[in-house]
Amino acid sequence: EVAPLGRSTDLLIGEWVVALGNPYGYLLGNAEPTVTAGVVSGTGRNIVPSGDQPGLYLDMIQTDAAINPGNSGGPLSNAMGEVVGVNSSIFSPTGSSIGLGFAIPVERAIRVAEQLLRDGTVRRAWTGLEVAGADAMRDWKTQGGVSVVNVAPGGPAERAGIRAGDVLTEANNRQLRNYLDWEAVKLDLLVGDSIQVSLGTSGRREERLVVTADLPTVTAERVTVLRDLQLITVSPAIQSERGLESSEGALIVRISPSVSRATGLQDGDVILGMDRTRIRRAAQVGEFLNSLRSRQQFRLYFERRGRVIFTDLVFQ
Secondary structure, three states, X not given: OOOOEOOHHHXXXXXXXXXXXXXXXHHHOOOOOEEEEEEEEEEEEEEOOEOOEOOOEEEEEEEOOOOOOOOOOOEEEEOOOOEEEEEEEEOOOOOOOOOOEXXXXXXXXXXXXXXXXXXXXXXXXXXXXXXXXXXXXXXXXXXXXXXXXXXXXOOHHHHOOOOOOOEEEEEOOEEOOOHHHHHHHHHXXXXXXXXXXXXXXXXXXXXXXXXXXXXXHHHOOOEEEOOOEEEEEOOHHHHHHHOXXXXXXXXXXXXXXXXXXXXXXXXXXEEEEEOOEEOOOOHHHHHHHXXXXXXXXXXXXXXXXXEEEEEXXXXX
């Protein structure tokens, strides 16, 4: 029997919830899942990167129902047996539950599943703007919003008339106090959705309508070399999307483990030069490799996380 779906938006603080899962792989020897119970400790929780937890998680359901390693992916249900979330993560210094568990709202999980079934991938909505991050969070009370620090040339935000230096105060009727609020607004948007943005400029309030688009890295033409290495040409929009230092080069968007081991390159690296050839287009990488003789050595220059690195390779 299929479990009925509830609505995470109806959850109340203190409401009873039940977490089902497979902690430590016990389900492999017993077909019955492990069940733990607790209450909803909070909703709309934002989890920022820290320590061993590098990810950013937004608008999560917090519960004190025990969630242990192996529970992730299991349902979180309300007292009526309706699924309201998907167990995801915990905060713990020991690795086991201390009553700080988090679940993804069921509406978001369904939306992602539907996209995967329909498109085979999740299409992230792109706004073409970047706001000030964690360093600016302490200033939000005096500033009254979030500052735009970068606008992608030709992107949705620029087309809507937003410029670097503007202060966003609201988005889709949600107050923006810091970058987490902005990220939460974007989280559940689909490509083509609109965001009604309020700007606070010199004491005046102005409205802008931003129509989201596909990420530039999704729509860019891909070039495949060595059969297992996919590259795209860095454009101003891609530079803005990825936060790259380099304004030109060939961005690695897919690389097989074997090529990564052989070259030391990683997904997200930007190839800048090969010997004395400056790389401005992705196609140049294949052209350069085709010009080499077997077992010829060359020097490869690339950007990784803002640093320029070089390595010597031998063409096989």
